[in-house]
Amino acid sequence: MKLHQQIGVDMPDPVAVTAPGMDSAAVSEYLTQYMNAAQDALLLLDDAGCIQYCNLQARLLAHSLNPDKNQDELLHLRDWQPGLLSDSAMHTCRESGSWIGAVRIAGAVLRNRIAQVHLVALGPQRTQPFAMCIRDITLEYAREQELHERNAELEIAYTKLKSAQEMAFHTEKLASIGQLAAGVAHEINNPIAYVKSNLNMLRLPLAQLLRQARIPECEDDLRQAVSDELNEDAMNACDEALAIDVRDLITESLEGVDRVCRIVSDLKDFSHQDQAENWTMADVHAGLDSTLNIVWNEIKYKAHVVKSYGDLPLIECIPSQLNQVFMNLLVNASQAIDNNGIITITSECSGDQVRISIGDNGKGIPAEALPRIFDPFFTTKDVGHGTGLGLAISYGVIAKHHGVIEVTSVPGEGTLFMLKLPIAQPR
Ligand SMILES: Nc1ncnc2c1ncn2[C@@H]1O[C@H](COP(=O)(O)OP(=O)(O)OP(=O)(O)O)[C@@H](O)[C@H]1O
Ligand SMILES: [Mg+2]
Numbered sequence: 280m281k282l283h284q285q286i287g288v289d290m291p292d293p294v295a296v297t298a299p300g301m302d303s304a305a306v307s308e309y310l311t312q313y314m315n316a317a318q319d320a321l322l323l324l325d326d327a328g329c330i331q332y333c334n335l336q337a338r339l340l341a342h343s344l345n346p347d348k349n350q351d352e353l354l355h356l357r358d359w360q361p362g363l364l365s366d367s368a369m370h371t372c373r374e375s376g377s378w379i380g381a382v383r384i385a386g387a388v389l390r391n392r393i394a395q396v397h398l399v400a401l402g403p404q405r406t407q408p409f410a411m412c413i414r415d416i417t418l419e420y421a422r423e424q425e426l427h428e429r430n431a432e433l434e435i436a437y438t439k440l441k442s443a444q445e446m447a448f449h450t451e452k453l454a455s456i457g458q459l460a461a462g463v464a465h466e467i468n469n470p471i472a473y474v475k476s477n478l479n480m481l482r483l484p485l486a487q488l489l490r491q492a493r494i495p496e497c498e499d500d501l502r503q504a505v506s507d508e509l510n511e512d513a514m515n516a517c518d519e520a521l522a523i524d525v526r527d528l529i530t531e532s533l534e535g536v537d538r539v540c541r542i543v544s545d546l547k548d549f550s551h552q553d554q555a556e557n558w559t560m561a562d563v564h565a566g567l568d569s570t571l572n573i574v575w576n577e578i579k580y581k582a583h584v585v586k587s588y589g590d591l592p593l594i595e596c597i598p599s600q601l602n603q604v605f606m607n608l609l610v611n612a613s614q615a616i617d618n619n620g621i622i623t624i625t626s627e628c629s630g631d632q633v634r635i636s637i638g639d640n641g642k643g644i645p646a647e648a649l650p651r652i653f654d655p656f657f658t659t660k661d662v663g664h665g666t667g668l669g670l671a672i673s674y675g676v677i678a679k680h681h682g683v684i685e686v687t688s689v690p691g692e693g694t695l696f697m698l699k700l701p702i703a704q705p706r
Pocket of ligand 1 (some may be wrong): 607611612615639641642643644648652653657658659660664665666667668669670671694
């Protein structure tokens with residue numbers, strides 16, 4: 280089947296377009312002229328690789344590859360350069376009608392050039408003669424090589440950047456854990472301090488009580504225990520110490536211990552250590568509350584927190600990661616406030632998603648910064664105060680949850696972040 284038939288174009292046979300007076304000898308003459316003007320080396324070969332015809336470029340190529348040989352010594356293609364046409368190329372051409380490949384050409388004049396070789400079987404049943412076109416593609420090849428090298432360099436740079444980013448994310452995580460630990464330490468310190476002081480205050484009335492109850496062994500122990508602070512006379516004179524309301528001290532101490540227990544349990548909820556990467560149905564409000572307790576130390580001197588929780592179903596999520604987002608938004612809100620601010624936390628269910636908003640009446644975000652706040656490392660905070668990863672990480676977490684995070688801000692008035700999260704993750 281002819282080419283024009285294959286591609287369905289209604290094209291007349293080439294012989295038919297030969298103008299009157301243009302016989303095949305003239306056509307052949309013109310075609311030969313045209314072949315000699317071509318930029319590529321064009322050849323006709325027989326089955327054994329002997330040259331039947333070659334155009335001007337081919338003759339120039341043969342000569343530049345072998346300047347010392349005469350024409351008679353260049354009758355076979357292998358005389359030009361061994362390997363210019365390999366057996367396997369010839370085999371493929373006989374099998375499938377054509378072969379194309381790249382060959383390195385190296386002669387006395389032509390050094391280290393790359394040629395594209397295209398071989399086509401012209402005879403019936405993919406036999407001789409074979410047409411060969413040799414094209415110098417050294418420049419294209421060099422460009423391609425350079426492109427490959429650039430690509431490889433880019434890939435290495437990308438890998439380095441990714442690992443640097445991962446490290447930075449890790450550092451950010453460590454930084455927020457550090458921040459969290461400092462806050463928690465502060466929060467625990469207070470109740471522990473007054474529990475300790477209350478216990479100290481209880482030692483004396485307890486010793487008095489035991490004395491009155493006449494339990495000498497215990498009394499001795501206690502006498503010993505308080506002897507650093509009080510001598511015998513003082514102890515005897517301390518009956519009025521019983522007037523201290525022991526019950527008050529105990530109640531207060533229990534409250535302190537309760538507060539510590541709550542912080543520890545919030546910490547556990549916050550980190551969800553046992554199910555760090557697990558998708559589970561979780562209560563968003565519980566996550567918000569435990570996170571709020573964790574960052575309370577950061578917020579309490581700066582803002583009132585106003586909560587307005589709607590009715591929310593459990594949502595499918597990785598709770599520890601959502602808590603990390605809540606923490607980043609709450610800390611950002613608090614950092615945007617100088618003092619006496621208000622942070623609002625609202626939630627509502629809308630169709631198949633829940634919406635959680637965290638707003639503040641802090642300094643707001645300038646319009647020119649707004650498009651960049653989710654970029655990794657974008658921060659307006661002083662060196663050492665912000666890594667600029669909080670929102671980038673939050674964005675990633677919300678995207679992983681198939682949700683969106685939206686922000687509106689008015690400079691000087693405040694900022695509102697809204698998280699929209701699907702109740703169930705798409706399967
Ligand atoms: N509630 C907000 N009010 C005002 N500006 C905000 C608020 N939240 C974020 N921004 C701006 O967006 C920037 C990026 O926030 P992001 O949480 O990503 O980083 P950061 O807070 O600067 O540092 P990091 O969270 O890593 O400690 C902040 O530096 C700040 O300029
Ligand atoms: Mg932040």
